[in-house]
Amino acid sequence: MAWTRNVLRVDLTNGTCKSEPLNMEWAQQYLGQRGLATKYFVSEVDPKVDPLSPANKMIMTTGPLTGTPVSTGGRYSVVTKGALTGAIACSNSGGYFGAELKFAGWDMIIFEGKSLKPVYLSIVNDQAELKDAAHLWGKSTWHTEETIKKEHQDPLTRVCSIGRAGENGVMYACIINDLHRAAGRSGVGTVMGSKNLKAVAVRGTNGVSTIRDPKAFMAATVAAKKVLADNAVTGQGLPTYGTQVLMNVINEMGALPTRNHRDVQFEEARKISAEAMAEKRPSDGKSHLVTNNACFGCTIACGRISKIDETHFSVVNKPEYWGASGGLEYEAAWALGAANGVGDLEALQYANLLCNEEGFDPISFGATVGAAMELYELGILTKEQIGMEAPFGSAKAVCEMAEMTARGEGFGKELGQGSARLCEKYGRPDLSMTVKKQEFPAYDSRAIQGMGLTYATSNRGACHLRSYTVASEVLGIPFKTDPLVTEGKAGLVKAFQDATSVFDSAGVCVFTTFAWSLADLQPQLDAACEGNWTMEKLAEVGERIYNMERLFNNAAGFTAKDDDLPPRLKTEAAKTGPAKGLVSGIDKMRPEYYQLRGWDEQGVPSKETLGRLGL
Amino acid sequence: MQKSLHIDANKCTGCLQCEMACSYENYGVFITAKSRIKIFDFENEGRKVPYTCTQCAEAWCLMACPVDAIRLDAVTGAKVVNEATCVGCKVCTIACPFGTINYVAATGKVQKCDLCDGDPACATACPTGAITYVDADWTGFDKMRAWAGKTDNATRASA
Amino acid sequence: MKHLIIGAGAAGITAAEQLRKLDPAASITVLDGEGEAAPYARMAIPYLLSNQIVEAGTHLRRDPDHYRTLRIDIEKGRAAAVDPVASLVRLVDGRVLPYDRLLIATGSVPSREKVAGIDLPGVHTCWTLADARAIIASLRPGTRVVQMGAGFVGCIIIQGLMSRGADLTVLIRSGRMVSRMMPPKASDMIAQWCAAKGVHVMGKTQTAKIEQDGNSLKVTLTTGEILPADIYLSVVGVKPGIDFLAGSGIAMQDGIVVDARMRTNLPGIYAAGDVAESCDCVTGKSQINAIQPNAVEQARIAALNMAGGAADFVGSLAINVLDTLGLVSCSFGQWQGVEGGAGVELVDEANYRYLSLQFGDDVLIGATSIGWTDHVGVLRGLIQTSTPLGVWKERLLADPTTFMAAYLATSQKAA
């Protein structure tokens, strides 16, 4: 049993921390992390709750494989009702925080209520207490992390925190841990901020000693690591180029959404690609990329560590940004760059650093800027309203908008609302490239049809990580499908969604799925956890989790019409590239998908489906 | 030929697989806090530096121990702590100028790298080749050794 | 070649082993003045007191045949005088031992308090195995112990006394515990810790007289206060064991004066360990650093030279690690700092953590810590090698807890 079997319940209203035993019956049905925490969440929280009210809860959770030598076994997730979406949210992050929480002896922390004053939670093994955070409020995540480590006199204290974005109600604020790792999407940081909870600091020296069959487990982890090492993507592509390896590939496919999805190819994609990051720049003869980095336990090491160009306009007099820090991942590079038509790598990095420093999601932020730029170009937003000229392609505008959003100043307040609320306010909801109010990531659903269905049916709003069909449609993993057709995508999406639910509930990173199928995960889980974790059981758990999330959303008021894409993707054909002339076939795929899922035309799971899954 | 741990910090990604392997090998628990090899993080430079005992020739720890609890393993060349003999006086921890032998309050004894009897778990676990176990002549420890010499003119003078 | 070593402590035994390594043919004799079953380490006495080890656990070497295998003769007997002209050592029992090379490694002897009653039966010191045995024999749960002195030895034996249930009162003349190893703030923290663990700590007082009172003792303090006691422990420091050398012509100040090769002023006669006064590598002054690692290192150097080599001692460094009832403290080098030198002190009383770093121009010269046990050895490394700190000096002044990073960055660029 790789669970610690301990749940920490933190009542922020009353300032108490209590330990309670993990519900092991649920653990057998929902595994851990995403699945198990969501089970707790939906059992305890009214689906109609206002996400920013004290009645909403927030759960930080590890998986059974977190804190073990399983490759990438360092993940934790934050489950809540998303501030941005109003849907179930589950944001997953790497770094070292998750493993430390597990080492301290906790499977999850359930935060309830709202603190009167800013506080942070300090955990040292079984000792948990809320501490005053008045001196941290108003400070960045970087400052917070550094201050807490110093106060605890322990550089190995791991910290997750919100920055000013989370405090100021930026709707897509994230929770940052280990300086540049984020539980990024859906506004989980906004929820944290609404609770006056600034940070969680944890030190664990107990470790994980509850593996069911250690010998079999070690053998299984070694075998699975070999699979990752031997795979071209996880063994070479990701360590060398990071996720940014995709920039040129996706652009060539005509699937790189550009200028708020007006275009599907970006003429300057190369300038913001992995290749560009590795080249020596003319200004100082150094490359942007310093090295790659791993999260806890990860044998892939896709993380980028970059050094910004000290002479770039965004940081000339700001040495605090000159050091090595978290670099651009593909989604961020796309959102800050291509989505706005900006091809200035250093400007994107600066905005990216601000996102990490003050804790907001670069995908949602970048895409919101794209919407604002389109509104500006259409004359709906003026220079005066925004406070600057903001045409597509303006690197300066991206940098300044990032600053004003971080600080919650001027037009930054509106940008902080996300593109759905922004476009709604200015009378053009059609220009918001979102599903369930959450901004799209970096794949155009006209050129990669499966991603359209992925976005539309993702339980947490538009998201690539709920069923990354890019793997199949672009990279041929586990088998190649044609990205331009809709046939077979409903089944593909369902299969990916269910499998991903299992990976997200185990404590590992979804990037392992470039090389691992459930069959690679299963022996590791089974050796670690009590309960005979067969392939069949895992498949069922995955489907159960997906349906449970769906039920919550339905009860929260979401319907089939929320499983849809913006009109642009359904009516404005791709202008260039292999998908030229195509629109998204979402309306064709959705009914088939519902049917495969055992849902009615309204997207409501049928009695049989629920019965079959024990829901 | 005796072998030693060769560390190439440039290859280290900070995954801590080595720390988990070390703690599991010695305590049967996955707990980085108890690892004898430590990864130090120079965030601002993007550098991760794995660090552990080099089984230095001077063996300050061994020399300092009042009760003969640290012995030389003739096969591996490791300086090995015999927990049953160690009284927990900690004098070795201040004698080693490299800071690589440390007191463990939970056991009341000290711990240091013992090369896992010639099959170092950290080197096996490292996915990047940042830690390898190679013939002693090939290691890049000369610098560290030279530095160690600075704390010990005597050895140099008499050598 | 006949090597004679007076003293079977850490220094004497290390020197004998080193000599054997260098000279397989030499005759090596170690004079053991205490007559215990085997040469032992005084340092292990605290752990005998706390019952963590048995007497054999204090032995310097594990293997019972160790000395026989190495052909080192352990001769029981005490030296009474050295005759450098005749190259002879006279023993208390009248025997005479000749030598070609002589190493004096007689260590320290406990200082004697000059108060009435110091020779009463219930009065002990704590320096030898015999002392420890006597203390253990009369310690029961509830035994009232009055201990005069809270230096290093005084502090490190508290655990042993308390673990046997002693009702312990510690008298401190200066008012500061381990005042020769810790800055005032750190001393206070250790005293507070002891008090919190049930030790009665009385500062700024000392014993005026000790009297027999039936089966127990009556300890009168200079303040007039009277304490009943079952055991009186006098641990007021040590001095070099050099009395038997009076008139030998060997140059002595506080201890035996030696040069960098551990030579005394007389040819063929060396000294090492607690008894020797040598150059301190930070202060550059001649002084005694009566600690185990020093004794061993000096002995090694002495042996190299006795065997005909030419090795210099880089100088001793005061390094101490002390466990006071579970609170671990360390001090290194010139922990007091120097005038005009920069320093930083981090105090966390609530958590019993303390860290002080003291600097010369661009180097670390001293450090004190409480509650830090990981990687503290690098503090020694940085001090002893005078590693230039560069930018790290400022960083350490801002945050002394980063000393390990400072060490790696300045000393391990190769890593």
Ligand SMILES: Cc1cc2nc3c(=O)[nH]c(=O)nc-3n(C[C@H](O)[C@H](O)[C@H](O)COP(=O)(O)OP(=O)(O)OC[C@H]3O[C@@H](n4cnc5c(N)ncnc54)[C@H](O)[C@@H]3O)c2cc1C
């Ligand atoms: C309780 C206690 C705890 C200690 N803890 C520490 C510690 O934690 N760290 C540390 O560094 N140091 C510690 N010390 C000090 C340390 O033990 C000494 O520094 C060390 O023993 C010095 O070694 P040495 O060989 O010079 O002298 P010693 O070990 O004292 O050996 C001297 C030897 O000479 C013999 N001898 C003396 N006079 C004569 C004579 N006339 N003829 C024949 N033989 C003679 C003695 O019997 C003895 O065998 C502690 C000491 C004590 C008592």
Ligand code: SF4
């Ligand atoms: S612990 Fe230190 S002194 Fe001992 S062998 Fe290792 S490096 Fe040398």
Ligand code: SF4
């Ligand atoms: S702590 Fe143990 S190993 Fe280290 S010197 Fe003391 S007795 Fe020897």
Ligand code: SF4
């Ligand atoms: S296993 Fe290798 S790459 Fe990972 S932290 Fe250790 S040394 Fe670095």
